[in-house]
Amino acid sequence: MNLKRLLNDRIAAALEASLGEAAPAVVQSAARPEFGDYQANGVMGAAKRLKRNPREVAADVVARADLAGIAARCEIAGPGFLNVTLDDGFLATSLATSAPVEAAPEPETVVVDYSCPNLAKEMHVGHLRSTIIGDAMARVLEALGHTVIRQNHVGDWGTQFGMLLTFLDETGADSELLSDLETFYREAKKRFDADVDFADRSRRAVVGLQRGDPEIRRRWQRFIDISLSHCQEIYDRLGTTLRPEHVMAESAYNDDLDAVIADLDAAGLLEESQGARCVFLDEFKGKDGETLPLIVQKSDGGYLYATTDLAAVRYRARRLEADRVMYFTDARQALHFRQVFAVAGRAGFARDGMSLEHHPFGAMLGTDGKPFKTRAGEVVKLIQLLDEAEERALAEVTRRNPELPEAERREIARVIGIGAVKYADLSKNRTSDYVFDWDQMLSFDGNTAPYLLYAYSRIRSVFRRGEVDEDALTGDVLLAAPEEHTLAVTLLRLQETLESVAADGFPHLLCGYLYELAVQFMRFYEACPILTAEGDVRASRLLLCRRTAETLKTGLNLLGIETVERM
RNA sequence: GCGCCCGUAGCUCAGCUGGAUAGAGCGUUGGCCUCCGGAGCCAAAGGUCAGAGGUUCGAAUCCUCUCGGGCGCGCCA
Numbered sequence: 001m002n003l004k005r006l007l008n009d010r011i012a013a014a015l016e017a018s019l020g021e022a023a024p025a026v027v028q029s030a031a032r033p034e035f036g037d038y039q040a041n042g043v044m045g046a047a048k049r050l051k052r053n054p055r056e057v058a059a060d061v062v063a064r065a066d067l068a069g070i071a072a073r074c075e076i077a078g079p080g081f082l083n084v085t086l087d088d089g090f091l092a093t094s095l096a097t098s099a100p101v102e103a104a105p106e107p108e109t110v111v112v113d114y115s116c117p118n119l120a121k122e123m124h125v126g127h128l129r130s131t132i133i134g135d136a137m138a139r140v141l142e143a144l145g146h147t148v149i150r151q152n153h154v155g156d157w158g159t160q161f162g163m164l165l166t167f168l169d170e171t172g173a174d175s176e177l178l179s180d181l182e183t184f185y186r187e188a189k190k191r192f193d194a195d196v197d198f199a200d201r202s203r204r205a206v207v208g209l210q211r212g213d214p215e216i217r218r219r220w221q222r223f224i225d226i227s228l229s230h231c232q233e234i235y236d237r238l239g240t241t242l243r244p245e246h247v248m249a250e251s252a253y254n255d256d257l258d259a260v261i262a263d264l265d266a267a268g269l270l271e272e273s274q275g276a277r278c279v280f281l282d283e284f285k286g287k288d289g290e291t292l293p294l295i296v297q298k299s300d301g302g303y304l305y306a307t308t309d310l311a312a313v314r315y316r317a318r319r320l321e322a323d324r325v326m327y328f329t330d331a332r333q334a335l336h337f338r339q340v341f342a343v344a345g346r347a348g349f350a351r352d353g354m355s356l357e358h359h360p361f362g363a364m365l366g367t368d369g370k371p372f373k374t375r376a377g378e379v380v381k382l383i384q385l386l387d388e389a390e391e392r393a394l395a396e397v398t399r400r401n402p403e404l405p406e407a408e409r410r411e412i413a414r415v416i417g418i419g420a421v422k423y424a425d426l427s428k429n430r431t432s433d434y435v436f437d438w439d440q441m442l443s444f445d446g447n448t449a450p451y452l453l454y455a456y457s458r459i460r461s462v463f464r465r466g467e468v469d470e471d472a473l474t475g476d477v478l479l480a481a482p483e484e485h486t487l488a489v490t491l492l493r494l495q496e497t498l499e500s501v502a503a504d505g506f507p508h509l510l511c512g513y514l515y516e517l518a519v520q521f522m523r524f525y526e527a528c529p530i531l532t533a534e535g536d537v538r539a540s541r542l543l544l545c546r547r548t549a550e551t552l553k554t555g556l557n558l559l560g561i562e563t564v565e566r567m
Numbered sequence: 568g569c570g571c572c573c574g575u576a577g578c579u580c581a582g583c584u585g586g587a588u589a590g591a592g593c594g595u596u597g598g599c600c601u602c603c604g605g606a607g608c609c610a611a612a613g614g615u616c617a618g619a620g621g622u623u624c625g626a627a628u629c630c631u632c633u634c635g636g637g638c639g640c641g642c643c644a
Binding site (some may be wrong): 024025028029031032035039040042044045048054058059077078079081082116118139155157158159160194250260274275277278284285286287288290292293294295297298299300302304305330331332333334335336338362367385396400427428429430431432433434435437439440443444445446447448450451454455457458461462466500504506508509512515516519522523525526527529530531532567 | 568569570571572573574578579580581583584585586587588590591592593599602603604606607609610623624625636637638639640641642643644
């Protein structure tokens with residue numbers, strides 16, 4: 001049940017009948033409680049355009065609108081707003097008959113490109129946002145019935161591997177441990193920057209890798225295996241849906257790269273510049289107003305990430321038959337993706353009508369406003385971050401509920417800690433940087449995971465306390481108190497929220513919704529006794545509790561956050 | 568230099584195709600426990616929406632400029 005769309009359709013139809021032409025109804029949830037549940041703002045704009053009196057148009061629209069059985073009231077207010085209050089019987093029936101989440105009528109095939117760590121290093125905080133936001137988006141799209149194809153475009157193919165392999169080769173260093181390999185990487189990088197000959201040998205190793213030199217490939221593969229298993233550990237710990245089969249590494253496109261170059265050439269897009277092969281598009285200007293190249297092949301023959309990204313678009317269009325590709329990567333790559341998308345379009349790599357979307361986000365900052373680092377100034381590894389989240393949560397749970405068995409406290413702390421980190425990230429819209437603040441994300445007040453988990457566990461507690469078999473609840477929801485009415489409307493707004501999340505790629509809309517739901521539930525809880533009520537009223541309130549708990553759990557799970565029965 | 572993103576309360580953030588008196592949380596101040604978890608609820612104080620123009624019946628939202636911050640701009644990803 002998408003209330004907003006239902007009202008939009010009905011009012012838009014009345015508006016069209018009244019005006020003789022189509023006009024948007026512009027329905028949104030009411031700005032203030034006294035304006036009802038929803039408001040339609042479209043009359044004023046339409047009346048203005050046709051030089052009609054907005055109040056008269058509004059009156060006509062109200063008369064024509066088919067809202068019988070849906071709205072209890074539809075009133076004209078101010079210069080021509082329509083304020084709609086939904087009918088309690090309609091709300092009760094909708095709660096009883098509509099599924100909490102309904103599938104989209106026209107499902108799409110959506111590729112979600114996310115996480116994408118660089119396999120030369122351990123996963124660090126820089127990978128968190130893409131992984132968490134992308135995973136939530138994949139879950140939401142799937143819940144709406146879309147065919148989601150997760151693609152973890154891991155970096156396993158660049159210059160960095162050349163330098164790493166060359167370093168290992170020349171120093172005889174060896175290890176099975178990723179942390180050691182990371183140390184090697186840092187030292188290799190130092191040499192790469194300082195020693196021109198070493199850099200040269202490294203680049204040749206990349207070319208050897210890309211041409212399939214068996215010995216180089218063997219050593220490379222071993223390294224990749226270690227690194228990927230580390231990533232999978234993190235994914236499991238984070239509770240993401242990413243699995244090994246979602247890995248579609250840069251190297252997987254190796255055999256397509258020659259064809260990409262050939263296609264670009266055939267399309268007349270390829271130009272040679274300073275020995276490198278590039279695509280120049282007029283709309284991209286760099287320094288001094290010169291056209292910016294997208295370099296697709298280096299002067300030494302090596303390929304770059306632009307090449308693999310183009311190959312990926314081609315693959316996703318032709319093999320995966322994607323209608324839509326959503327990239328969740330940091331904002332610094334915005335220009336790169338604009339170029340890749342534009343070139344892919346010109347070269348015919350994308351399908352007609354295929355939507356290529358970069359959903360950017362900023363860097364994580366500490367509370368001091370500077371990039372989030374350890375005290376020693378190093379990048380924070382994800383494993384450290386998750387350990388600390390659970391430790392902090394455990395201390396808090398132990399302080400508040402020392403009587404719980406330790407195993408349960410640890411499990412609760414795990415859910416709260418991981419959930420808090422994920423929720424803090426998911427609940428912010430910022431395309432620019434965001435501030436990572438332990439105290440705020442672990443606070444039990446405000447728009448945080450702990451508050452939502454608390455709201456959920458408190459409802460569960462009602463059922464335990466009342467010894468109520470929730471599966472046996474029957475009867476109708478009765479909406480008498482204003483808190484009950486508002487809670488019912490809020491419960492039914494899940495669908496429209498999820499559809500907005502899917503359309504815009506903004507999980508924070510779901511966070512905002514869940515917080516609003518929790519707040520409305522708490523108001524209901526304060527105002528309306530549940531277990532001490534009698535008969536139909538008690539049953540009705542328990543039904544509201546059950547639906548609220550289900551909705552909170554569904555919503556949190558779509559964000560990739562678990563719930564606990566008590567905390 | 569050019570380009571992209573951003574600037575909303577002391578702090579962290581919302582503000583949905585332009586709409587009614589710009590909203591939350593934290594923090595501050597003050598209420599509410601014979602009642603289902605006080606990890607809660609209610610209320611108050613707090614904003615020239617960076618600034619200046621413009622479009623509009625109506626602008627935090629759209630346009631232009633200025634200031635401030637972040638990022639990007641040829642062989643890294």
